[in-house]
Amino acid sequence: TQLLEQSPQFLSIQEGENLTVYCNSSSVFSSLQWYRQEPGEGPVLLVTVVTGGEVKKLKRLTFQFGDARKDSSLHITAAQPGDTGLYLCAGVRTGGFKTIFGAGTRLFVKA
Amino acid sequence: GAVVSQHPSWVICKSGTSVKIECRSLDFQATTMFWYRQFPKQSLMLMATSNEGSKATYEQGVEKDKFLINHASLTLSTLTVTSAHPEDSSFYICSASRGGERVTYGYTFGSGTRLTVV
DSSP: OOSSEEEOSEEEEETTOOEEEEEEOSSOEEEEEEEEEOTTSOOEEEEEEOSTTOEEEETTEEEEEOTTSSEEEEEESSOOGGGOEEEEEEEEETTOOSEEEOOOEEEEEEO | OOOEEEEOSEEEEOTTOOEEEEEEESSSOOSEEEEEEEOTTOOEEEEEEEETTSOOEEOTTOOTTTEEEEEEETTEEEEEEOSOOGGGOEEEEEEEEOOGGGGGGOOEEOOOEEEEEO
């Protein structure tokens, strides 16, 4: 059982469309991170959310941390082919030290 | 800042030989480094936590004699895959943390090493 459930697992959309990726857990996390990974590369940190209800924006990407700090979402507006990649959520449970990764959402944006 | 360099980026080796992968933090001291394995189209699987000056902590199911980890300095951790076999072929990635309160703020990952054992 995944401690961090990501959905959808795979998403193929047209350029210009909007999309939302979800990261859910039954556990409370002290923080959650979102990473993007391109083929043959290591993950690159996009954002860290720490406070329940927090919303962070990174250009066309909007990240939200649930009020109870058990879930997070990533919304991409007007997706572009350059957004293609594997999106991973990861977090440290409250009181823990180890980072837990979700299974990832593979996004493909067609031109 | 916070750059992690991983070398080599890819390696092909014969079955039975050993391969060493290096992970260096270039502009910060990393008290803790992590080694992951990633299968095609899957997420990262934590193999072990490497602590400077002490023994690595391995995850359940990871053979410590098979995957030797050494963290001899605050800027370098190495993973040696001993007596490699084709099933060890995978993408290996390291990440580094300064430790302490920064643990919750995310990690810097190396660019990964594609190991192919023939």
